Amino acid sequence: MNYRPDVVLIAPRLHTMTDALPKGPTAIAISGGRIVRMAPASAAQDWTAQQIVHLPPDSTLVPGLVDSHSHPISGLALTEGVDLSGCRDLADARRRIADEASKGGTRGWVLGWGLDPNLFQAGHLPHRNSIDDVTGTLPGLIRLSDSHSALANTAALRLARIGVTIGMDHPDIIREPGGAPTGLLQEFEAMSLVEKHIPAEPETARQGRLIQLLHHMAASGLTAAFALDASDAPEDLLTTIEDRGDLPVKLRLSPWCMPEQTVDEITTRLGRHGRRWCIEGVKLFLDGTIDNGTAWLESPDQFGQSTKSTWSDPEAYAERVLWFDEHSIPTATHAIGDAAIAHALKILHRQLLRTHHRIEHLETMPLETVRLLAHPRIAASVQPTHCTHFTSADRKDNWSVRLGRQRADTGWRTRDILNMGATLALGSDWPIAPFAPLATMADAQLRRVAGKPEQSPIHPEQGLTAREALAGYTTSAYASIGRAGGAVAVGAEADITVLDRDPLTTPPDELLETRVLATMVDGTFSHRTV
Structure with a gap:
């Protein structure tokens, strides 16, 4: 019988994550964004498809990977400026912040993110004194790694009018014994007092960064992310991007x-x-x-x-x-x-x-x-x-x-x-x-x-x-x-990740060396190297 799916993948090895255990190479037929048939690879010789892809002999096909907790929309603002997540010590972080300031910062601000609290002595909270001298005259806001706190320099505090008396009733503006703000702002309301003074990123730049981020996610093997950050009202942003093409990764957003x-x-x-x-x-x-x-x-x-x-x-x-x-x-x-x-x-x-x-x-x-x-x-x-x-x-x-x-x-x-x-x-x-x-x-x-x-x-x-x-x-x-x-099963959405080795038998330390050969969303490749 001549069978005509849209796409056929010939997988030498796959993990369906169901009770079904395919024996040997398997043909996976996809139509309308869903898996419509699975059979031994030999059966595919009678199928006619728009696209037949023979995956490499050592590759492994698994269901598309899903990040169950991510912030791709709000994360755009949270990751502006210099990345401090890999800093070895506070001196390293200060050097990177100084370099960012020397370049004029981001829209006139020295921004940074991913500052590990472990760079400070346990129990000793970050203080603006640690960044004032390296940010120069520019206002600065450095986000700590948990994104629930940020360190503002003296210039930023002045701009936000946070001083010895202003904001005294706000418990999340951390202060010295004499009442002067330390610069540490804890939780979202306190951080927003400074954030609202940062000039907004141009919308076209924001769109470009989101598309780039989602492409990187797809290249890592992700086909979907549960984004717990719809507070930024991203509907217009996502609609504009989809007017030009498909998102590389599916997003489920929860406000x-x-x-x-x-x-x-x-x-x-x-x-x-x-x-x-x-x-x-x-x-x-x-x-x-x-x-x-x-x-x-x-x-x-x-x-x-x-x-x-x-x-x-x-x-x-x-x-x-x-x-x-x-x-x-x-x-x-x-x-x-x-x-x-x-x-x-x-x-x-x-x-x-x-x-x-x-x-x-x-x-x-x-x-x-x-x-x-x-x-x-x-x-x-x-x-x-x-x-x-x-x-x-x-x-x-x-x-x-x-x-x-x-x-x-x-x-x-x-x-x-x-x-x-x-x-x-x-x-x-x-x-x-x-x-x-x-x-x-x-x-x-x-x-x-x-x-x-x-x-x-x-x-x-x-x-x-x-x-x-x-x-x-x-x-x-x-x-x-x-x-x-x-799962990889008939009737399932055709969201698929293809790896160059088997994630169930590869030693965990070697998983870092794994190459993502392809990711497929709704039956269409969003990333492909084969």
Whole structure:
């Protein structure tokens, strides 16, 4: 019989992430953006297709990889200026900032991002004195790696009129004992006081940077990202880009729901979509970050901080989440500290859930809280590289010092989450950590930075198997939002990643050397080297 699909891929080896185990090379027929037939490769000789692609003999085809927590839209602003994420020490960061200032900065500002709090002595907060002399006369704003805090220089504070008396009632403007601002701005409202003075990036430049970013994501093996940052109202931006062509990566965007917002402000945007993007679900925050001292812990950290929720009345958060559930609107809640995580989960157990809900980050929690994740409509969304990039086995990092060893030892419990039968989705939280999915999957197995065998692993008993790590980027990613997806099967969307080696048998340290040969979205190549 002469069969006429749009595209046929001949895969020598594939992992379907289903119970089906193909024996030998397989032909995958694609039409209308979906997989319509799978058969032994020999059957394809009778098929007529617009395009037949024979993948290299050592390659492996897997479902398209999905970053379950990313910020590609808001990340455009968060990554302006000089990248400080690879700085070895504070002196290195200062050199890079000085070089940025010598070039005139970005639209008249010295901007930087990714400054690791571990470059400062644990418990000692960053101060504007560390950047004033290297930024010169230009205003400057340097974002810390968690993106929940930023360091403004004296010129920027003056421009924003933040002084000894102005803004005294704002708790997130950190001050010296005499009342002078240190320059450290914690959480979004405080940072916005300075950010609003930075000239806006031209829209055409913003469009270009987003397209470039999504192409880089596709080249890393990603076919989709759950973008928890639709607060920037990106509909016009994405529509303009799609008027010129397809997005290289699918985007599921979830707008933020802050305590001061009404549900109408949020729900009117839900359901908007383009060809490869949609606005779906809602993101809420229950706390900030441990490194910042703004998380919500059951008891204070070693410096007396991280004692309260982002919501002054946590019960108001409960009412909001349960309202969303009653209206079948899925949620994702940022909950880092043990008190925040427990509160979010206990609320979800109050009623019979109608839709799916995710808890994001889950950085430290006792085992009794982990058990609450074992629910068919609750999922954990974890970023393994937050553990491996920003903490260390010797517990001398800022995160661990703040928590103390006992609580630090309950961090990023990925093995315990799976052992409880819960759904575990994996992601990067880009730009907090790199979006490269294979490196993140490797770190999830090793519990240290892949490619650095000299590092001691951080609680290696919490490491994942290769298949579990792959599931976190495929089937479990979709399960976390209540969808069947992330598999290579007849009827599935033709979102596919092709690698030059097998991710299930390659040693994790060698995953860094893996080449992404192709990514396919809706049956069309968005990246291809073969």
